[in-house]
Amino acid sequence: MRRNRRTTPRTARVLGSLLLVAAAGAFTVGAAPAPPKTAPAPPRTAAVPLDRVVPAPASVTPGGAPYRLTRATAVRVDGPAAVRRVGAYLTGILRPSTGYPLPLTDGGSGGIRLHLEKGDYGAEGYRLRSAPSGVTLTAGTPAGLFHGVQTLRQLLPAAVEKRTVQHQSWEIAGGTIEDRPRYAYRGAMLDVARHFFTVAQVERYIDQLALYKVNELHLHLSDDQGWRIAITSWPRLADYGGATEVGGGEGGSYTQADYRRIVSYAASRYVEVVPEIDMPGHTNAALASYARLDCDGVAPPRYTGTEVGFSSLCVSKDVTYAFVNDVVKELAALTPGRYLHIGGDEAHSTSHADYVTFMDRVQPIVAGYGKTVIGWHQLTGAHPAEGALAQYWGLDDTSAAEKEQVARAARAGTGLILSPADRVYLDMKYTKDTRIGLTWAGLVEVRRSYDWDPGAYLPGAPAAAIKGVEAPLWSETLKTSADIEYMAFPRLPGAAELGWSPAATHDWNGYKVRLAAQGPRWDALGIGYYRSPQVPWPHG
Incomplete structure (x- = not known):
C-alpha cells in the first residue's frame, strides 16, 4: 500500500548548494552627478511581521x-x-x-x-x-x-x-x-534509487530543507531500479546494479567519499542523514549484481520499470545475512547519525513466515553496529526490535485492521514516524493535470497536505508514540532538481510545520497567508514551485 494497490511507488534525487557564497566586502552607492555627495538612502521596505514565519513559532x-x-x-x-x-x-x-x-x-x-x-x-x-x-x-x-x-x-x-x-x-x-519543536523527528525523504541525483543536487535540497527546520534527510539508496552507494566488500552493487534507472538511463552511484560529503554537508545544516537499504523486497538491483542472493542462483536482468513487489532476497540462505551484515557494517561506519532504515515494505514475493524470520535476523545486525532500526510500517507485522521506529505510509482509508496492527505496536513501545501517502507523499500529483507525479494515493493539493494533525491521525496510537513527521519524495517521474522543487514546494513547508509547530497554531486560513508570503522568497532563491490556486500568492 505504499505505492499503489496495483503498481508504482516513490521518489527523488536532489539538490545543490544555495546559501554558501559569502561575498565579502563593502558596497558603495554611486554618487549623484551633481554636488550632493551623499548617496540617496535606499528605499524603505516594510519589515516582515513576526507572525509570517513558517513553521509557525510557538x-x-x-x-x-x-x-x-x-x-x-x-x-x-x-x-x-x-x-x-x-x-x-x-x-x-x-x-x-x-x-x-x-x-x-x-x-x-x-x-x-x-x-x-x-x-x-x-x-x-x-x-x-x-x-x-x-x-x-x-x-x-x-x-x-x-x-x-x-x-x-x-x-x-x-x-x-x-x-x-x-x-x-x-x-x-x-x-x-x-x-521549540513539537517533534524531535522532522524529516524529508529523497528517492535517489528510481532516478539518480548528484551530490550537488542533494546538497541543494538540504539547503531547502534547512530553511524550514527539517532535521532528518532519509535517503532511499537502493531499490529494484538501482543501487546507489558503493559497498567495498560487494563492489558490483554500485558498479553494475547502480548503472541504470527508471526508463533505462545511465543511473549512477555515490562513492563512499561522495556519501561522506553529503553527510558532512547535512551536518553543517543540522540535518541528520538516515540511509535506507530496502529489504527483503525492492532488491532486484542487488539480485542482478549477485546471483547467489537469489534462491535459484540465477541473476535476473536489471529492471527499469516501475512495478513493485516482485523481488526478494533469499531468506533461507546464509549468504543473505552475510551480505546484509557487510552492507550494514560499511554503511553504519559511514553514517554518524542514529538511524539506519531497513525498508521492509511491499515484500509481496516473500511469505509472511519468511518476512518475520528475515526481520528477526536483520534487526539485531543493525543494533550490533550501534544504529536504531527504522522500517516501513509493515515491520509491525513482524517483531519490531526494542527502540525501533515504524514509518507509517498508509492512507486515510487504509483498512482498520492494518491501522490497528500499527497502533498495537505503538502501544507496545514502537515509535511512529507519520508519512501518510495521501497527505505528505510529495510525488503525488496536485491535480489531474500536474505534468509529473503519481496518482495511486490520490490527488494531493496543498490544503490536504497540511490539514491534518499528526498527534490524532492514527486511531489507537498513543500521542506519545508519535516521534515525528516525514515527507517522502519518490522519483519514478522525477529527473531534475526542477522536478524535485516543483513537487516539494509548496507542500514541504506544510509538512515541516506539522512537525515543528504546536498543534494550537495549525489553522489553514492563517497558514495559507504565511505560505503565500514564502513565494517571493522562493523566487529569489530560484526555486520553481506550483502556484496552487488555494494559496493567495502575491502579484496574482
Missing part, C-alpha cells in the same frame, strides 16, 4: 520599533567554534544581497548577536529578540541557534536571498519569538 510577541541592518552592523558570536560557524553561515546569506561587510566578531555591542546559555530551550529551541539596538538569538545549543537563523532570514525581505546587491533597506520587526 510564541510570538510583537512590539517596538524594528532593527535596521546597516553598513555598521556586525554579527557577534560567543561560545564554541560551532557558534562561530553558524555566524559565518548567516553572514554568507546576508552579505551578497545587502552588500554590507557584516564582520564576524566576538566583541562589541548591538548588531546581531548569537548567544548560548542554559535555559528551557531544549535541544533545538531558541529565543529571538529584536529592538532598535540590535537582534539577539539565544539558544541552549548551536542547533537551536541555527534554527533561529532560519527564522531571522524570514523576518527580512525576500530579496535577502538573492546573490547580488539589492538596493533597499533591511529591517527586522521588533518583538520576541520563543520557539
Whole structure:
C-alpha cells in the first residue's frame, strides 16, 4: 500500500548548494552627478511581521520599533567554534544581497548577536529578540541557534536571498519569538534509487530543507531500479546494479567519499542523514549484481520499470545475512547519525513466515553496529526490535485492521514516524493535470497536505508514540532538481510545520497567508514551485 494497490511507488534525487557564497566586502552607492555627495538612502521596505514565519513559532510577541541592518552592523558570536560557524553561515546569506561587510566578531555591542546559555530551550529551541539596538538569538545549543537563523532570514525581505546587491533597506520587526519543536523527528525523504541525483543536487535540497527546520534527510539508496552507494566488500552493487534507472538511463552511484560529503554537508545544516537499504523486497538491483542472493542462483536482468513487489532476497540462505551484515557494517561506519532504515515494505514475493524470520535476523545486525532500526510500517507485522521506529505510509482509508496492527505496536513501545501517502507523499500529483507525479494515493493539493494533525491521525496510537513527521519524495517521474522543487514546494513547508509547530497554531486560513508570503522568497532563491490556486500568492 505504499505505492499503489496495483503498481508504482516513490521518489527523488536532489539538490545543490544555495546559501554558501559569502561575498565579502563593502558596497558603495554611486554618487549623484551633481554636488550632493551623499548617496540617496535606499528605499524603505516594510519589515516582515513576526507572525509570517513558517513553521509557525510557538510564541510570538510583537512590539517596538524594528532593527535596521546597516553598513555598521556586525554579527557577534560567543561560545564554541560551532557558534562561530553558524555566524559565518548567516553572514554568507546576508552579505551578497545587502552588500554590507557584516564582520564576524566576538566583541562589541548591538548588531546581531548569537548567544548560548542554559535555559528551557531544549535541544533545538531558541529565543529571538529584536529592538532598535540590535537582534539577539539565544539558544541552549548551536542547533537551536541555527534554527533561529532560519527564522531571522524570514523576518527580512525576500530579496535577502538573492546573490547580488539589492538596493533597499533591511529591517527586522521588533518583538520576541520563543520557539521549540513539537517533534524531535522532522524529516524529508529523497528517492535517489528510481532516478539518480548528484551530490550537488542533494546538497541543494538540504539547503531547502534547512530553511524550514527539517532535521532528518532519509535517503532511499537502493531499490529494484538501482543501487546507489558503493559497498567495498560487494563492489558490483554500485558498479553494475547502480548503472541504470527508471526508463533505462545511465543511473549512477555515490562513492563512499561522495556519501561522506553529503553527510558532512547535512551536518553543517543540522540535518541528520538516515540511509535506507530496502529489504527483503525492492532488491532486484542487488539480485542482478549477485546471483547467489537469489534462491535459484540465477541473476535476473536489471529492471527499469516501475512495478513493485516482485523481488526478494533469499531468506533461507546464509549468504543473505552475510551480505546484509557487510552492507550494514560499511554503511553504519559511514553514517554518524542514529538511524539506519531497513525498508521492509511491499515484500509481496516473500511469505509472511519468511518476512518475520528475515526481520528477526536483520534487526539485531543493525543494533550490533550501534544504529536504531527504522522500517516501513509493515515491520509491525513482524517483531519490531526494542527502540525501533515504524514509518507509517498508509492512507486515510487504509483498512482498520492494518491501522490497528500499527497502533498495537505503538502501544507496545514502537515509535511512529507519520508519512501518510495521501497527505505528505510529495510525488503525488496536485491535480489531474500536474505534468509529473503519481496518482495511486490520490490527488494531493496543498490544503490536504497540511490539514491534518499528526498527534490524532492514527486511531489507537498513543500521542506519545508519535516521534515525528516525514515527507517522502519518490522519483519514478522525477529527473531534475526542477522536478524535485516543483513537487516539494509548496507542500514541504506544510509538512515541516506539522512537525515543528504546536498543534494550537495549525489553522489553514492563517497558514495559507504565511505560505503565500514564502513565494517571493522562493523566487529569489530560484526555486520553481506550483502556484496552487488555494494559496493567495502575491502579484496574482
